[in-house]
Amino acid sequence: MVSWLSAEGLSVRRGGRTLMGPVSFDLTGDGIAVVMGPNGAGKTTLLRALHGLERRRGDVRWGDAGLAAGRNQAFVFQSPVLMRRTVLDCIAFPLRLDGVARAEARARAEVQATRVGLRVDLGGAVEDISGGEKQKMAMARALIRDPGIMFLDEPCANLDGRSTCEIEDILTQIRDSGTRIMMSTHDIGQARRLAGEVLFLHQGKLEEQGIGDTFFDAPKSKAATAYLRGDILL
Numbered sequence: 372m373v374s375w376l377s378a379e380g381l382s383v384r385r386g387g388r389t390l391m392g393p394v395s396f397d398l399t400g401d402g403i404a405v406v407m408g409p410n411g412a413g414k415t416t417l418l419r420a421l422h423g424l425e426r427r428r429g430d431v432r433w434g435d436a437g438l439a440a441g442r443n444q445a446f447v448f449q450s451p452v453l454m455r456r457t458v459l460d461c462i463a464f465p466l467r468l469d470g471v472a473r474a475e476a477r478a479r480a481e482v483q484a485t486r487v488g489l490r491v492d493l494g495g496a497v498e499d500i501s502g503g504e505k506q507k508m509a510m511a512r513a514l515i516r517d518p519g520i521m522f523l524d525e526p527c528a529n530l531d532g533r534s535t536c537e538i539e540d541i542l543t544q545i546r547d548s549g550t551r552i553m554m555s556t557h558d559i560g561q562a563r564r565l566a567g568e569v570l571f572l573h574q575g576k577l578e579e580q581g582i583g584d585t586f587f588d589a590p591k592s593k594a595a596t597a598y599l600r601g602d603i604l605l
């Protein structure tokens with residue numbers, strides 16, 4: 372199968388210390404790739420390195436969904452980056468950076484707001500909306516340039532059950548529309564519901580790569596087995 376993203380010997384070092392890696396993997400499925408692992412395992416660092424936010428060593432290769440095909444990639448942070456703007460202008464911002472005229476950018480932002488089911492006053496201040504709606508807004512903003520790949524770092528951290536459910540629905544819709552998704556989560560239930568492929572990290576290393584149900588039902592590594600059982604891994 373053709374890989375849409377692969378890494379070979381990818382690592383990130385800071386201050387003489389290796390924060391993550393070296394890791395090597397190939398993502399080939401058409402589902403969501405979920406990065407799992409305990410605190411400090413390197414999930415955020417891996418996503419940031421792939422997106423180009425960290426100085427990295429090793430090779431990253433983009434396949435049909437990524438940069439090689441001229442598609443852009445978007446990143447949704449754990450806490451959405453807010454600007455002193457209206458919700459609509461926040462969503463439209465990447466298009467304005469691209470030089471798209473304000474009226475067109477706003478019209479396209481409205482389409483994305485509807486797509487993610489934002490139920491807020493789009494002309495209101497972004498600071499005033501709830502955590503779940505902020506996360507949806509961040510996803511709308513990430514989607515507006517029609518990315519080939521979307522990275523999300525713990526998109527449902529600190530959200531209640533209802534908002535989590537809504538975000539998961541949006542993620543499956545995005546997946547079905549053809550954008551590849553790679554995301555991290557601490558929530559094993561969420562990983563089970565969403566994952567097509569799993570990368571399980573522990574202490575900065577890739578302990579195991581698996582396919583959805585097979586990984587959850589029969590993990591191969593000791594660390595993943597213990598993690599899925601609920602044991603604390605240091």
Ligand SMILES: Nc1ncnc2c1ncn2[C@@H]1O[C@H](COP(=O)(O)OP(=O)(O)OP(=O)(O)O)[C@@H](O)[C@H]1O
Nearest residue numbers: 385390391408409410411412413414415416417557
């Ligand atoms: N800015 C930083 N400076 C130095 N070390 C860092 C920095 N950010 C992360 N680290 C270290 O890098 C390693 C990987 O951290 P990372 O945040 O990627 O893990 P994580 O799996 O995302 O953890 P969590 O689940 O807690 O978010 C950890 O040992 C962490 O302490």
